[in-house]
Amino acid sequence: MNLRAFVAFLLLAEAFAVTTFGLGWWAVPIVAALWAAFTHSPRRAGFAALCAATGWGSLLLLNATRGPVGEVAAQLSGVMHVPAPLLYAVTLGFPALLAWSAAAIAARLTRRRAVRTVVA
């Protein structure tokens, strides 16, 4: 990953974190779709997924600096009858799925539009 890609990665991950913080979880697919619509990277869906997971991971870390995230995970695993590590995985996987799928659809739609424009 070059510097430019790295900065993009950080900015996009931050965007996911900030919009989730300010608007809610549903901002993830919107940010992913917007980003995918305005970039031309061939791997934008996967990139968006990674950034979304990182963004939510950073929010988790932020919580951990303020309080007992491990305790929450342990209790929640008891409530939902799943191992605590799986909860972390689902928490990071969920935004990744949202971002990947939204970015993939946006990329497809914008590519089709671009092709139409070229043909015209």
Place this chain on the structure above:
Amino acid sequence: MKAGVAAIILAVSLFAGFRPIGPLPPLGRLLDPANGVWATAATANLRPVDGARVPGLTSPVDVLVDDRGVPHIFAGTENDAFRALGYVVARDRLFQMETQTRAAAGRLTEWAGPRALETDRDSRSLGLVWGAGKKFASYDKSSPAWGAMMAYAEGVNAWISQMRPRDLPVEYRLLNARPIKWEPIYSLYFFSRMALTLGFNDASLRRLRAQAMVGKEAADALYPVNSPIQEPIQPNGSSAPRQDFVSIPPPGAPDSAARLAATALHSVVAALRMSRPNAYGDALGSNNWAVSPRRSATGNALLAGDPHLDLSLPSVWYEMHLVVPGRLDVAGAGFPGVPGVVIGFNRDVAWTFTNTGSDVNDYFTERVDDDRHPSRYMVDGAWRDLETRVERYRDAGGAVIHTDTLYFTHRGPMTNKSGAWLSMRWTAYDQSQEADNFLRLGHTRSVTEWLGAMRDYVAPTQNGLVADRGGNIAIRSSGRYPIRAGDGRGDLIRDGSISANDWKGALAVEQYPFSLNPPQGFLASANQQPVDPRQNSSYMGSDWYSPWRALRINSLLRADSAVTPDAMRRYQTDPGSARADAFVPLFLAAAANEKTAGRGDSLLERSASLLREWDRRYVRENRRAVLFEAAMQELSRRTWDELRVEKKSKAVEEFTLPEPQLLLALSAQPASAWWNDRRTTVIETRDMILAQSLRAALDSVTRRSGDPEGDRWLWSNVRHANIHHLLRIPAFSALGISMQGGPATLNPTGGSGTQGASWRMVVELGPEVKGWSIYPGGQSGAPASPRYRDRLSKWKSGQLDAVLFPRSASALDRKRVISRLRLEPQ
């Protein structure tokens, strides 16, 4: 292809994000690390410095939270203090407040749907909401409690409206619910609910069930109006307990009329959830006692209290300290949802309560104009209109899932669950202002003022114990005691079609059980019969709790002429048992008698030998209490076999057998027919049954727990406290806590382990009042918070924390402050 897969994944993810799937709440809101369940970690700790604006405040309020999680609220006016209290209690316990309200109001279906319908129907048919509504409508709008309830609600709603998404308690997230706006009447719902919890009064049903099986004469003796062992709350001048054993007649013929009545009453009582769990009298009970200066080591009056209730996480109590300079300076415990301290102390007075358990509810058979859809009921030959109330039960979406019509006579709610219409008269429906009573207590300066503040208290009846800095101690069993028609007894179903059967009024406060500075130098209550019937024969109830705890605490206090605060603390978890002191010798004597009579055997000798090794203390390390408890169960089962039936009839389900004190009374009749076990061909006597019980106990415990020297006989492995979360989620609960104490000890444990000391407090009324306290759990209702269960360990080991009681904000040790909250007028 890829876009198609992506579209499917996006659709599924969005659906799971927005919509609940099965029992799972919507995943988006749940997993969102900024605002979802993970964010509860970030709000688990209070912010060191915080601030907010609260509508209605007249001046800024400072709230300093100490390292025990206790808010010290410094306000300019009392109502500002209650606004701040509402704010901080909601911050710590919002879900609990709403759960209690919904339970009392019968609105749990709005969370849980049809699964909670029957619970809600029972709650509403009780008339709690109806009663609270009547009280609220007629409440004196100029009373301090009215203002306090309004201010408290403003504080609660200020917190709710200012909550950030991450502040939402985890339980709401799991239920996919949002908090409701807090209404002032919800405080009254709580009092109604507490009146029910402490109502207990199924004496009528217990006696009727026994009468159905063994006739009236025997039933009257087995469920007596007066306790056969007397050491009453109001000292009777005796320096030892009195045994008032009367001959218990043999079992008589079954009474079919009583069976019909019991069946009808059972349906009502079951719906009211007022029947005592089995062996309740030995497994649950509150204590309080006070020592006058001449019997305390420091020369100051001492007071201790430990109300026992259903244990829960978070606790039913919330600890607080309210300061309004020149007006109020009170610390102690109150209920989330209710403004003010209920049990606690100020600069001059300390007080606490135990439940009196008096008979304050009666049943009446009613004649109605139409059995299916009644509109009128008959009184003295004339029809009276029934009050009706249509109750609608809604689901989470607001749709009506069920409708009920409730009927009310002038006595109270009327139900028909088994073919007969029964109405209930209960003091909890009466016009009363308990919230005012409790608020007044914080202002009192002496025992006399305190007693005055409780003069018009109504329900539930409470043994209020008070001590002051002047060295005075007093106790009074306060509350409304109805005066009945005829023989005055309340443990009978009366004919509602005759107005002469209605209550005739209430006892005057001067007739309440009461004592002030008794010559013995101490006072104690443990739910026992409050007054010696030879001194006051007014009917106050029947079938009283077992007297064992009262006997034990009286003996401890009698033996200690220089009581210290630490001794008061130790007594609260004292492992000694007057019940064991009474029954162990009986078992051992019976074993010896049986041997002498040629009916001994090795099993009996072995079990007697093991029982003899026991020092009769329910400490965790002992291995013999388990044998004694098994023997007591066997004894009760074998002796009262005439009262035990198959669970075919609803009328006898959950039947509680007579209290062990009746067994002791019966032991004075060694050849009584009650000792005979009908299931055998032999005619048994007292000693034979005692010996058989001992043999059977050893046999069953050995089969269950192996070698008597093994660890499975340890009391710590037998008896536990189980403190469930309000939603009974194990991950949020504290289960299997080994406890010191057993049935009938001062720290009684029993059965499911779900009841126990909900609050322990010791106060020394010296020149500077000092208090110590603990309760199981912690101040925060957030399971992830370090303050959720931080007091459990000390509670388990019987330790108390010193209560911080600063006169001003600046007097509070800065090192002990974990958070400062400044509330400003909006």
